[in-house]
Amino acid sequence: MTNAEIAAAFEQVADLLEFQGSNPFRVRAYRNAARTIEDLPEPVAKIVADPQRSLTDFEGIGKDLAEKVTTLVGTGSLPMLQELLAEIPESVLAILRVPGLGPKRAAVLYRELGIASLDELREACQSEKVRALKGFGAKTEAAILQGLDIASEAQRRILWAQADEQVQAILDHLRPCPAIEQLQPAGSYRRGKDTVGDLDLLAVAKDAKRAMDHFAAYPGVADVLLRGETKMSIRLGTGLQVDLRVVPAESFGAALQYFTGSQAHNIVLRSLAKSRGLKVNEYGVFRGTKAIAGRTEEDVYGALDLPCFPPELREARREFDWAQAGALPRLVELGDIRGDLHAHSTWTDGVATIEEMAAAAKQRGLKYLAITDHSKRVAMVNGLDAKRVRRQWAEIDKLNARLKGITVLKGIEVDILEQGGLDLDDDVLAEADWVVASVHYGQNQPREQITRRVVEALQNPHVSAIAHPTGRMLRQRRPYEIDLEAVFKTARDYGKLLELNAHPVRLDLDDVACAAAKNHGVLVVISTDSHRVDGLGAMRFGIQQARRGGLTKEDVANTRTWTQLKKIVGKR
């Protein structure tokens, strides 16, 4: 069983227990354990199999949950979960996803009216049976019906890049408002999560009412969900929910800290404060009733003797341990990047010439750019055979002779063939500065076969890196199945790199995988896989993920000069 599957089982247990009205802290214990396991940089099965190690060493996993994990790994199922499912139909869990309905009310609906599915819920609301229940009323009934519509509207998380567009548009709308003095987006958007569920905006305003009126007048607003003194929620026509909070200037830092989250990070922070006789809320840090911090985030963390964590690290993973040890990693930054090592040109499916790409890279301050067009197997895009790639490289040599301030590397994105092996002969690859290998075909093969192909490619002396190693290549396609553990191990043993493809919809090496690579001592290379000049701008998406994975400048290969880098990958 994979970590994700084990985590999902625990999440389901938590949902069911919550529905049953169990001790909320017990529910939280299951959710915490699910998170811990999901974030683990190695397969939990490996830890279980190792007699030297114990699952209870991990945060939030005690004796009981360690046993349950062992059961799940060994048998693939969990008796406790089966028992819960025998008592409660799985379909009721969908009801918990309806906005405004939590475990308490869902349980009343199930107990009093036998409602066990979304369809039954809609039916009961429409026939006005729900309003008769104690604690419910006509307004609640209407709210549930509206919530049902939202739930069925595939209300899923959107990609960070899509959220970014909407954030910028809203900020542009809000900034001219004279009542607003400070404005800052928070939430998972600020933490740079690969996907965003809703947006949180934070403002300091002379006049909260005017600020909210201005917010409500944003042309993209479809619906005002709620509006109070300090908080207002709207839903955009795009389906995205946006919350605006108005806070006093002396609380701005505390509010920014609080609304940036994550929730798990805040829980740890507040517990820590409590153990020191302090209280943290969105208005500040308090000793008794006296505020001792709140204006800036630095003050808030500082009052607790903590460094101001970069938002990307605030996930209650390891940041508090790092801070305690005084060893918070200095995360990689966009400015550290010296070169881009995956780009296409008009020779295959790119839309810009090599020279145009090089000029754009130089303009972005890069010192080198590898042109890695496809090899011949990708016939659809006129992939390069030995003859054409050599012609391209001769042209790059000529180009380099007249370019100043940037070096174009002679690269290739060589296909890892279905039956194994690479799409170009070793004598050709040997002439390249930079070789990325990737799986484009045979993605439905069994896990062992794909793993073998990639591992074999990593063992080829001419290969520099594997592109999209987790197989998350296209948004709409399911990633291929691969034994990442084996890939990390081989990459480490052979001194090869794994590529974090920074395309906004192709986040192939996510934050957890980045952390795992680091854990295995494997360097990551962040590349944009650009097919056009503005594609080079996607580097920032990759940086975000790498930062979330705790990667420093040293963990990312393309922060090196090309001279340093080619020693790492053993090129001439």
Next chain:
DNA sequence: GCCGTTTTCGGCCCGACTGTTTTCAGTCG
């Protein structure tokens, strides 16, 4: 169910908003 510079019991983050209440429970983040 986890956890321990108040350690094996008794805690577990904290506040805003809403609707149905007549002082508060439920939900959300």
